[in-house]
Amino acid sequence: MPEIAELERSLNQLRESIEWPATPTLAGRIMARIATPARARRPWFRTQWALAAAVGLLAIAALITYTPTRDAIASWINLHTIIIRVNQLPSPSPQPSGPLGKRLGLGDPTTMAAAQGKVGWTVLVPAQLGSPDEVYYQFDAPGGEVNLVYKSRPGMKASGYTGVAVLITEVSGKVDTNFFGKMLGQGTTIEDVTVNGHQGWWISGQPHEVFFADANGNFRSETLRLASNTLLIDEGVIIVRIEGDLTKAQALEIAASLS
Amino acid sequence: MRPMEGRPTDGDLFTRAQRGDKVAYEEIVRRYQEVAFRTAYVITGSSADAEDAAQEGFVKAYRALATFRAGADPRPWLLRIVANEARNRARSAGRRHQLELHLAERFRPGDAAPSPEAAAVAAEGRRRLLALVNGLSEEDRRVIASRYFLELSGEETAAALGIPEGTVKSRLSRALSRLRVRVEEGGGA
Numbered sequence: 001m002p003e004i005a006e007l008e009r010s011l012n013q014l015r016e017s018i019e020w021p022a023t024p025t026l027a028g029r030i031m032a033r034i035a036t037p038a039r040a041r042r043p044w045f046r047t048q049w050a051l052a053a054a055v056g057l058l059a060i061a062a063l064i065t066y067t068p069t070r071d072a073i074a075s076w077i078n079l080h081t082i083i084i085r086v087n088q089l090p091s092p093s094p095q096p097s098g099p100l101g102k103r104l105g106l107g108d109p110t111t112m113a114a115a116q117g118k119v120g121w122t123v124l125v126p127a128q129l130g131s132p133d134e135v136y137y138q139f140d141a142p143g144g145e146v147n148l149v150y151k152s153r154p155g156m157k158a159s160g161y162t163g164v165a166v167l168i169t170e171v172s173g174k175v176d177t178n179f180f181g182k183m184l185g186q187g188t189t190i191e192d193v194t195v196n197g198h199q200g201w202w203i204s205g206q207p208h209e210v211f212f213a214d215a216n217g218n219f220r221s222e223t224l225r226l227a228s229n230t231l232l233i234d235e236g237v238i239i240v241r242i243e244g245d246l247t248k249a250q251a252l253e254i255a256a257s258l259s
Numbered sequence: 260m261r262p263m264e265g266r267p268t269d270g271d272l273f274t275r276a277q278r279g280d281k282v283a284y285e286e287i288v289r290r291y292q293e294v295a296f297r298t299a300y301v302i303t304g305s306s307a308d309a310e311d312a313a314q315e316g317f318v319k320a321y322r323a324l325a326t327f328r329a330g331a332d333p334r335p336w337l338l339r340i341v342a343n344e345a346r347n348r349a350r351s352a353g354r355r356h357q358l359e360l361h362l363a364e365r366f367r368p369g370d371a372a373p374s375p376e377a378a379a380v381a382a383e384g385r386r387r388l389l390a391l392v393n394g395l396s397e398e399d400r401r402v403i404a405s406r407y408f409l410e411l412s413g414e415e416t417a418a419a420l421g422i423p424e425g426t427v428k429s430r431l432s433r434a435l436s437r438l439r440v441r442v443e444e445g446g447g448a
Contacts, residue, residue: 011407019363021306
């Protein structure tokens with residue numbers, strides 16, 4: 001058994017390798033708060049504002065400095081989804097080893113039937129692609145999250161990063177586009193689309209992250225795992241995300257065949 | 260002690276801030292925001308909550324500057340306020356996150372250039388040890404992260420975790436013993 005001193009040494013060495021989330025620049029906002037007299041109660045939107053600001057900070061490297069105005073803060077209250085571009089690819093190395101679900105953070109491997117039993121919506125499968133090669137259930141997403149993995153399909157090449165051709169994620173939540181325009185960095189484009197009467201967005205270009213309000217109304221961020229083009233559809237109760245090295249037409253066809 | 264270069268000490272800044280010097284307080288925020296944010300992150304496990312807690316903590320600390328005793332160490336004082344905010348957020352219903360620390364796998368320019376095999380072995384060792392730390396109870400994880408990863412002093416760790424300083428030692432000692440057992444079982448580190 002290792003000595004405690006040896007363990008402490010190892011922990012001290014580990015310190016330099018820890019990756020902390022980027023420290024936000026707080027001074028400006030704190031000084032602005034201090035400049036106004038203290039209130040007996042914190043207005044409820046402050047927390048939302050702070051959350052939204054945290055979300056924004058993740059993208060700061062990719063964004064031109066954006067100073068929120070009162071109007072912008074007001075719009076954040078209703079903010080549900082932000083799509084932003086990030087500089088880093090979501091996967092640290094191409095084709096990493098290990099089970100797919102683990103390296104892409106998709107959750108636990110499961111079957112369609114088992115996944116269906118765990119969520120409160122009808123899991124949609126695109127008829128165009130047929131049954132998925134792998135199914136994952138993400139238990140720690142409020143309301144649950146189901147991931148359908150398609151390794152390869154005719155005319156659809158696998159991602160150079162993950163070996164996955166198409167990844168379909170279904171998660172309980174809502175989309176709001178208030179921030180699409182403002183938070184999108186250069187190199188990523190977004191287009192409004194309609195799929196079977198549902199609002200959708202085709203996001204192409206650079207890797208990006210999606211932010212949305214989950215089943216509990218809390219913000220969640222998700223890195224688009226395949227670092228490729230994405231179609232996002234607000235199905236009402238759930239958000240469906242289709243990722244892959246797909247053309248817009250291919251993604252729309254897959255989306256239209258969801259049932 | 261005032262350094263030769265004229266960079267004010269933390270004590271100077273606090274004295275000035277107590278007299279209402281907002282520029283001095285802004286400098287305090289800049290100096291402490293990283294340790295405050297990371298401490299809050301260790302407690303909440305969520306960077307959004309940590310940011311919120313750090314921001315709120317600094318605002319509350321400003322309003323409470325009169326209670327800061329001149330000559331005292333400002334770090335534990337500030338960390339206690341920020342950590343208290345962080346614990347409130349960690350406790351609030353439906354906002355539970357588990358702290359999970361990650362390794363930065365990037366190559367650091369200052370690193371010696373080991374063979375790829377040696378680098379891989381070292382990285383694997385670090386990964387395994389961190390996974391074991393992540394697998395400990397929240398209480399154990401927080402005390403280990405505070406002491407070894409944030410390098411907080413005993414007094415600061417006590418402030419951050421909201422426990423007496425004497426308890427920090429015993430809690431840390433128990434956490435290390437449990438980690439040692441897991442290292443042994445897992446054959447890691």
